[in-house]
Amino acid sequence: MDPNYTALNRKWTLTACLFLVFTVSLLAQSTSNSVKKELTQPNDESANEKSVVKASIKAAFPVAVYEAYQNQAQQKIVDFYAYLTALAQAKDGAEQEEIKKAILLDFALTQLEVLDITATKPKNIPLLDLLNKVRQTSTTFSCTNFKEEGMGETYFNISYDLTTQHNANQTTTRITQKVQFTPKTKSFGTTQKTIWELKLLAF
Numbered sequence: 001m002d003p004n005y006t007a008l009n010r011k012w013t014l015t016a017c018l019f020l021v022f023t024v025s026l027l028a029q030s031t032s033n034s035v036k037k038e039l040t041q042p043n044d045e046s047a048n049e050k051s052v053v054k055a056s057i058k059a060a061f062p063v064a065v066y067e068a069y070q071n072q073a074q075q076k077i078v079d080f081y082a083y084l085t086a087l088a089q090a091k092d093g094a095e096q097e098e099i100k101k102a103i104l105l106d107f108a109l110t111q112l113e114v115l116d117i118t119a120t121k122p123k124n125i126p127l128l129d130l131l132n133k134v135r136q137t138s139t140t141f142s143c144t145n146f147k148e149e150g151m152g153e154t155y156f157n158i159s160y161d162l163t164t165q166h167n168a169n170q171t172t173t174r175i176t177q178k179v180q181f182t183p184k185t186k187s188f189g190t191t192q193k194t195i196w197e198l199k200l201l202a203f
Contacts, residue, residue, distance in 0.1 A: 058151065069196065073156045073179040074146045076198050080106060081141035081162070087131065088139050096135050103131060108180045108199035115175065115203055117141070117164060122173065139166040143175075155180045155201060177203035 058066050080103065087099045104110050104127075113124040118133050125133075142163050149157040159176045178201035183194045 073198050084134050085140045088134050088137050100131050106200050112202050154182050175203050
Protein backbone atom coordinates (compact mmCIF):
# COMPACT_ATOMS: atom_id res chain seq x y z
CA MET A 1 0.00 0.00 0.00
CA ASP A 2 1.19 3.48 -0.86
CA PRO A 3 2.68 5.09 2.31
CA ASN A 4 1.48 8.51 1.18
CA TYR A 5 -2.08 7.19 0.89
CA THR A 6 -1.91 5.67 4.39
CA ALA A 7 -0.67 8.91 5.95
CA LEU A 8 -3.36 10.94 4.17
CA ASN A 9 -6.01 8.49 5.34
CA ARG A 10 -4.84 8.80 8.94
CA LYS A 11 -4.85 12.60 8.67
CA TRP A 12 -8.47 12.65 7.48
CA THR A 13 -9.51 10.19 10.20
CA LEU A 14 -7.91 12.36 12.89
CA THR A 15 -9.62 15.48 11.50
CA ALA A 16 -13.01 13.71 11.49
CA CYS A 17 -12.56 12.62 15.12
CA LEU A 18 -11.66 16.12 16.24
CA PHE A 19 -14.70 17.55 14.43
CA LEU A 20 -16.95 14.95 16.10
CA VAL A 21 -15.59 15.76 19.58
CA PHE A 22 -16.07 19.50 18.98
CA THR A 23 -19.66 18.96 17.80
CA VAL A 24 -20.56 16.78 20.81
CA SER A 25 -19.09 19.42 23.16
CA LEU A 26 -21.20 22.16 21.61
CA LEU A 27 -24.36 20.06 21.89
CA ALA A 28 -23.64 19.28 25.54
CA GLN A 29 -23.11 22.97 26.33
CA SER A 30 -26.32 23.92 24.52
CA THR A 31 -28.30 21.29 26.43
CA SER A 32 -26.83 22.44 29.76
CA ASN A 33 -27.77 26.08 29.06
CA SER A 34 -31.28 25.00 28.08
CA VAL A 35 -31.74 23.03 31.30
CA LYS A 36 -30.44 25.94 33.41
CA LYS A 37 -32.82 28.33 31.69
CA GLU A 38 -35.76 25.99 32.26
CA LEU A 39 -34.89 25.59 35.94
CA THR A 40 -34.63 29.33 36.55
CA GLN A 41 -37.89 30.23 34.80
CA PRO A 42 -41.05 30.08 37.01
CA ASN A 43 -43.68 27.54 35.96
CA ASP A 44 -46.87 28.78 34.37
CA GLU A 45 -49.04 27.81 37.34
CA SER A 46 -46.90 29.82 39.77
CA ALA A 47 -46.89 32.84 37.47
CA ASN A 48 -50.66 32.64 37.01
CA GLU A 49 -51.28 32.42 40.75
CA LYS A 50 -49.11 35.48 41.36
CA SER A 51 -50.89 37.44 38.67
CA VAL A 52 -54.24 36.63 40.28
CA VAL A 53 -53.00 37.74 43.69
CA LYS A 54 -51.43 40.93 42.32
CA ALA A 55 -54.59 41.96 40.50
CA SER A 56 -56.59 44.65 42.27
CA ILE A 57 -59.47 43.17 44.25
CA LYS A 58 -61.89 45.72 42.90
CA ALA A 59 -60.77 45.16 39.30
CA ALA A 60 -61.01 41.37 39.61
CA PHE A 61 -64.78 41.26 40.23
CA PRO A 62 -68.00 42.89 39.07
CA VAL A 63 -69.16 45.69 41.37
CA ALA A 64 -71.97 43.62 42.93
CA VAL A 65 -69.62 40.72 43.69
CA TYR A 66 -66.97 43.05 45.12
CA GLU A 67 -69.52 44.72 47.41
CA ALA A 68 -70.74 41.31 48.58
CA TYR A 69 -67.19 40.31 49.56
CA GLN A 70 -66.70 43.67 51.26
CA ASN A 71 -69.86 43.08 53.33
CA GLN A 72 -68.61 39.60 54.20
CA ALA A 73 -65.30 41.11 55.36
CA GLN A 74 -67.19 43.48 57.67
CA GLN A 75 -69.30 40.59 58.96
CA LYS A 76 -66.10 38.69 59.75
CA ILE A 77 -65.13 41.55 62.07
CA VAL A 78 -68.61 41.65 63.67
CA ASP A 79 -68.44 37.89 64.28
CA PHE A 80 -65.00 38.24 65.86
CA TYR A 81 -66.25 40.65 68.51
CA ALA A 82 -69.34 38.52 69.10
CA TYR A 83 -66.98 35.61 69.78
CA LEU A 84 -64.90 37.82 72.12
CA THR A 85 -68.04 38.74 74.08
CA ALA A 86 -69.03 35.08 74.30
CA LEU A 87 -65.49 34.21 75.45
CA ALA A 88 -65.69 36.81 78.24
CA GLN A 89 -69.11 35.65 79.40
CA ALA A 90 -68.51 31.90 79.23
CA LYS A 91 -67.94 30.35 82.65
CA ASP A 92 -67.02 26.82 81.62
CA GLY A 93 -63.35 26.25 80.71
CA ALA A 94 -64.17 23.74 77.97
CA GLU A 95 -66.64 26.17 76.40
CA GLN A 96 -64.03 28.93 76.48
CA GLU A 97 -61.53 26.68 74.69
CA GLU A 98 -64.06 25.92 71.93
CA ILE A 99 -64.76 29.63 71.44
CA LYS A 100 -61.02 30.35 71.38
CA LYS A 101 -60.48 27.72 68.66
CA ALA A 102 -63.33 29.21 66.59
CA ILE A 103 -61.73 32.68 66.85
CA LEU A 104 -58.30 31.43 65.77
CA LEU A 105 -59.80 29.72 62.72
CA ASP A 106 -61.04 33.12 61.53
CA PHE A 107 -57.52 34.58 61.53
CA ALA A 108 -55.02 34.14 58.72
CA LEU A 109 -52.25 33.81 61.33
CA THR A 110 -52.32 33.00 65.02
CA GLN A 111 -48.87 34.42 65.74
CA LEU A 112 -49.52 38.13 65.20
CA GLU A 113 -49.67 41.34 67.19
CA VAL A 114 -53.04 43.02 67.83
CA LEU A 115 -54.25 45.96 69.86
CA ASP A 116 -54.90 45.21 73.53
CA ILE A 117 -58.47 46.48 73.58
CA THR A 118 -58.87 45.54 77.26
CA ALA A 119 -56.16 47.95 78.44
CA THR A 120 -56.70 51.53 79.62
CA LYS A 121 -53.86 52.60 77.36
CA PRO A 122 -54.03 50.30 74.32
CA LYS A 123 -50.78 48.69 73.16
CA ASN A 124 -49.87 45.82 70.86
CA ILE A 125 -49.78 42.31 72.32
CA PRO A 126 -49.88 38.80 70.82
CA LEU A 127 -53.35 37.65 69.74
CA LEU A 128 -53.22 34.64 72.08
CA ASP A 129 -52.45 36.95 75.02
CA LEU A 130 -55.47 39.10 74.17
CA LEU A 131 -57.76 36.06 74.14
CA ASN A 132 -56.43 34.92 77.51
CA LYS A 133 -57.04 38.40 78.96
CA VAL A 134 -60.58 38.61 77.56
CA ARG A 135 -61.58 35.24 79.05
CA GLN A 136 -60.78 36.64 82.52
CA THR A 137 -63.09 39.65 82.13
CA SER A 138 -66.82 40.23 81.66
CA THR A 139 -66.36 42.83 78.91
CA THR A 140 -68.76 43.11 75.98
CA PHE A 141 -67.66 44.28 72.53
CA SER A 142 -69.56 45.80 69.60
CA CYS A 143 -68.52 47.56 66.40
CA THR A 144 -70.28 50.10 64.16
CA ASN A 145 -69.63 52.76 61.49
CA PHE A 146 -67.62 50.63 59.08
CA LYS A 147 -65.63 52.39 56.38
CA GLU A 148 -63.33 51.06 53.68
CA GLU A 149 -59.92 52.68 53.97
CA GLY A 150 -58.54 51.50 50.65
CA MET A 151 -57.22 48.05 49.82
CA GLY A 152 -54.04 46.16 49.23
CA GLU A 153 -53.32 43.50 46.64
CA THR A 154 -54.60 40.76 48.95
CA TYR A 155 -56.68 42.45 51.65
CA PHE A 156 -59.44 44.89 52.53
CA ASN A 157 -58.50 47.73 54.88
CA ILE A 158 -61.50 48.55 57.08
CA SER A 159 -61.98 51.03 59.93
CA TYR A 160 -64.77 50.95 62.51
CA ASP A 161 -65.79 52.20 65.96
CA LEU A 162 -65.22 49.59 68.66
CA THR A 163 -67.25 50.01 71.85
CA THR A 164 -66.21 48.10 74.95
CA GLN A 165 -68.42 47.86 78.02
CA HIS A 166 -66.95 46.71 81.32
CA ASN A 167 -69.28 47.13 84.29
CA ALA A 168 -70.18 50.84 84.22
CA ASN A 169 -67.21 51.83 82.10
CA GLN A 170 -67.76 52.28 78.38
CA THR A 171 -65.14 53.35 75.84
CA THR A 172 -65.19 53.81 72.08
CA THR A 173 -62.05 53.51 69.97
CA ARG A 174 -61.53 53.90 66.23
CA ILE A 175 -59.89 50.76 64.92
CA THR A 176 -58.39 49.94 61.51
CA GLN A 177 -58.12 46.30 60.57
CA LYS A 178 -57.01 44.29 57.55
CA VAL A 179 -59.06 41.37 56.24
CA GLN A 180 -57.12 39.05 53.97
CA PHE A 181 -58.79 38.06 50.69
CA THR A 182 -56.96 35.36 48.75
CA PRO A 183 -57.74 32.53 46.31
CA LYS A 184 -57.50 28.89 47.40
CA THR A 185 -57.78 25.85 45.15
CA LYS A 186 -60.09 23.21 46.59
CA SER A 187 -61.07 19.79 45.25
CA PHE A 188 -64.67 18.67 44.91
CA GLY A 189 -64.42 15.05 43.83
CA THR A 190 -62.53 15.14 40.54
CA THR A 191 -63.17 18.85 40.04
CA GLN A 192 -60.88 21.63 41.25
CA LYS A 193 -62.31 25.07 41.91
CA THR A 194 -60.85 28.40 43.05
CA ILE A 195 -62.49 29.64 46.25
CA TRP A 196 -61.82 33.13 47.62
CA GLU A 197 -61.35 33.13 51.39
CA LEU A 198 -61.65 35.93 53.94
CA LYS A 199 -59.38 35.80 57.00
CA LEU A 200 -58.77 38.38 59.71
CA LEU A 201 -55.39 40.07 60.07
CA ALA A 202 -53.90 42.49 62.61
CA PHE A 203 -55.70 45.52 64.05
